[in-house]
Amino acid sequence: xxxxxxxxxSLSASVGDRVTITCRASQGISSALAWxxxxxxxxxxxxxxxxxxxESGVPSRFSxxxxxxxxxxxxxxxxxxxxxxxxxxxxxxxxxxxGGGTKVEIK
Amino acid sequence: EVQLVESGGGxxxxxxxxxxxxxxxxxxxxxxxxxxxxxxxxxxxxxxxYISSSGSTIYYADSVKGRFTISRDNAKNSLYLQMNSLRAExxxxxxxxxxxxxxxxxxxxxxxxxxxxx
Numbered sequence: 400x401x402x403x404x405x406x407x408x409s410l411s412a413s414v415g416d417r418v419t420i421t422c423r424a425s426q427g428i429s430s431a432l433a434w435x436x437x438x439x440x441x442x443x444x445x446x447x448x449x450x451x452x453x454e455s456g457v458p459s460r461f462s463x464x465x466x467x468x469x470x471x472x473x474x475x476x477x478x479x480x481x482x483x484x485x486x487x488x489x490x491x492x493x494x495x496x497x498g499g500g501t502k503v504e505i506k
Numbered sequence: 507e508v509q510l511v512e513s514g515g516g517x518x519x520x521x522x523x524x525x526x527x528x529x530x531x532x533x534x535x536x537x538x539x540x541x542x543x544x545x546x547x548x549x550x551x552x553x554x555x556y557i558s559s560s561g562s563t564i565y566y567a568d569s570v571k572g573r574f575t576i577s578r579d580n581a582k583n584s585l586y587l588q589m590n591s592l593r594a595e596x597x598x599x600x601x602x603x604x605x606x607x608x609x610x611x612x613x614x615x616x617x618x619x620x621x622x623x624x
Contacts, residue, residue, distance in 0.1 A: 433610055435551075442601055442614035443551065454612070486551055488610075494567055495609040497551040 401425050401489050405498035411506040418474040420501045422487035427467045431491030434463055434472045437500075438483045446485075447472065477503070508532040508613045510602050515618030522592050522622070528585040528602030528615055536580035539605035542587050543614075544598035554600070555587065556609060570596075592622045 402425040412418050422432065430450040435443035445454045447463035450470055460475045474481055482505055487498040514526040526542070542554040555576040556565040564576055575588040585602050599617040606612035 431608070431610075435611075442616055443611075444614075445606070445610075445612050448606065448610055448612075488551075490609040493565065493609070495553045497553070500550050 400494055401428060401492050401496050403487055403489055403496055403498035405485075405487055405501050407501060408499065409502040409504060411504050412477050413506045414477055414479055416477045416506075418477050418481075418503060420472045420485055420487075420503075422465075422470045422472070422498050424468045424470075424489055426492075428489045428491035430466045431489055432463075432465070432470050433488045433490065434461075435486045435488065436481075436483045437486065443486065474503075508604065510604065510613060510615035512600065512602055512615045512618040515600065515620045517621045517623065518592055519624050520593060520622055523588070523590045524592065524620060526587040526589065526600055526602075526618060526620070528587075530583045530585065530602075530604075533604070535578075535583040540578060540585045541603045541605055541609070541611060542576060542585075543601045543603050543611065544596075545601070545617075546595075546598045549598075552598075553609070556605070557585070589620070592620075594622050596620060597622045 404423045432450045434447040437443040446457050451463045462473045464471050484500045484502045486500050509531045511529045518524050539558050541556045557576045573591045577586045599619050601617045602615045603611035604613040
């Protein structure tokens with residue numbers, strides 16, 4: 400099974416900061432990678448799919464890049480509502496797998 | 507508006523059974539593949555099971571294979587997860603999630619908590 404490693408596991412940032420989260424796959428997954436945002440007590444929300452496609456309704460400050468084994472989620476200017484945990488997920492191979500998560504906290 | 511509402515969670519003893527339900531609305535349920543994904547308290551996300559739109563194709567995670575059964579009733583716009591031989595490590599919030607395509611999840615329910623404990 401494919402393993403996804405996210406880094407960092409947590410970070411502290413201020414409103415307005417540019418934030419970058421990385422996700423590395425244990426083997427190539429083409430561009431079959433998604434990013435989700437999860438707030439405490441809530442369900443995950445799809446942000447990015449196919450590595451760089453923005454889900455409808457998601458603010459343009461979120462962007463994704465990468466292919467193969469290395470991927471990045473970038474928040475260009477962190478907003479108060481962006482403090483949450485972010486997960487990557489691969490859907491190139493069965494079974495689908497999630498990264499361990501990155502918690503974005505207020506500095 | 508797409509809505510997924512899970513129910514059926516609760517406290518169950520090890521070795522016991524529970525049946526989760528997910529009521530879908532706001533989209534043509536019979537046209538979509540569906541999944542169950544779980545999250546243990548304070549932990550990450552784990553995919554559990556998939557069912558095709560017709561119910562003819564089903565997949566399970568190795569951790570639940572032989573113990574859990576996914577099913578659906580398209581006439582009732584409902585998804586189910588029958589969980590047998592429950593273990594402490596099955597304790598989690600269980601989410602139903604719509605499949606955008608190829609095991610990519612675009613809408614999630616609010617989740618239902620299953621606690622396996624004596």
